[in-house]
Amino acid sequence: MQFTANMKKLSILPLAAALTALAPAPAISEDCPAAAPADREVISQVSLLQGLTFGDYNGSVPIARLKKLGDIGIGTFDRLNGELIMLEGVVYRAGHDGKLEVVADEETVPFANVTFLDADEIFELSDVKDIGVLKAELNKKVKAAGSNRFYMVRIDGTFDKIGVRSEYAQKKPYKPLAKVLETDQTFFEHKNVKGTVVGLYCPEYMGDLNAVGWHFHFVTEDRKSGGHVFEVNAASLKVSMDRTDGFSMVLPDNEMFNGFDLTVDQSADIKKVETGEK
Numbered sequence: 360m361q362f363t364a365n366m367k368k369l370s371i372l373p374l375a376a377a378l379t380a381l382a383p384a385p386a387i388s389e390d391c392p393a394a395a396p397a398d399r400e401v402i403s404q405v406s407l408l409q410g411l412t413f414g415d416y417n418g419s420v421p422i423a424r425l426k427k428l429g430d431i432g433i434g435t436f437d438r439l440n441g442e443l444i445m446l447e448g449v450v451y452r453a454g455h456d457g458k459l460e461v462v463a464d465e466e467t468v469p470f471a472n473v474t475f476l477d478a479d480e481i482f483e484l485s486d487v488k489d490i491g492v493l494k495a496e497l498n499k500k501v502k503a504a505g506s507n508r509f510y511m512v513r514i515d516g517t518f519d520k521i522g523v524r525s526e527y528a529q530k531k532p533y534k535p536l537a538k539v540l541e542t543d544q545t546f547f548e549h550k551n552v553k554g555t556v557v558g559l560y561c562p563e564y565m566g567d568l569n570a571v572g573w574h575f576h577f578v579t580e581d582r583k584s585g586g587h588v589f590e591v592n593a594a595s596l597k598v599s600m601d602r603t604d605g606f607s608m609v610l611p612d613n614e615m616f617n618g619f620d621l622t623v624d625q626s627a628d629i630k631k632v633e634t635g636e637k
């Protein structure tokens with residue numbers, strides 16, 4: 360009898376699943392997708408980099424919600440008010456002065472990528488002479504593990520030299536990012552400093568949604584300084600690499616974003632954003 364009862368249960372399950380699939384989709388709650396327990400193997404992205412390069416610096420997602428989607432990540436803040444680094448669940452701002460501060464849960468972000476760091480691989484890199492070498496070494500690992508997936512890395516060590524940038528918060532009407540970077544970028548060089556780089560790798564097919572390849576942000580070990588990384592030199596670094604198979608996007612709902620013509624090719628502007636070139 361027990362066996363029959365179980366069989367009945369089993370045969371009902373697929374039907375129940377089918378009915379669920381046919382039911383109208385529930386209204387999206389304010390917390391969606393953070394309402395469900397977050398999948399640790401998902402890169403969550405707020406907006407698209409192409410929205411940011413157009414000048415949509417309107418914060419749409421609060422830090423509190425970002426923290427439900429991950430404990431590590433990079434991004435920026437409402438008004439483009441500095442570079443965002445999330446590390447061990449704490450969100451830092453590297454401001455225009457290069458100084459670091461912990462950011463309140465109520466602040467919002469117009470663009471960010473976060474996930475939960477579950478390192479699949481931990482390795483050392485030595486003789487990292489510049490950012491090109493760092494990317495090339497990480498790319499070897501990416502190639503071995505699958506180039507068409509996402510990766511988040513945490514890189515710890517002493518940096519003989521690390522160059523970072525940030526920018527001044529903007530006022531409305533917002534200018535495109537490439538224009539902002541011409542006048543409002545600030546640069547800092549740290550020597551012989553301990554700290555952590557947080558890096559995101561996006562596969563080639565992400566070219567319309569984000570920057571393809573690596574994007575790094577940095578915080579010093581004393582949590583006093585940081586920024587978007589454009590140069591690196593280190594004798595030895597420890598890398599914790601998380602291969603991530605899922606991708607989820609939260610789109611902002613504001614007039615500026617809704618009106619963008621995203622058919623315009625912005626690859627040159629995105630290149631500038633990545634490298635910090637003027």
Ligand SMILES: [Zn+2]
Pocket residue numbers: 433442574575576587588
């Ligand atoms: Zn950056």
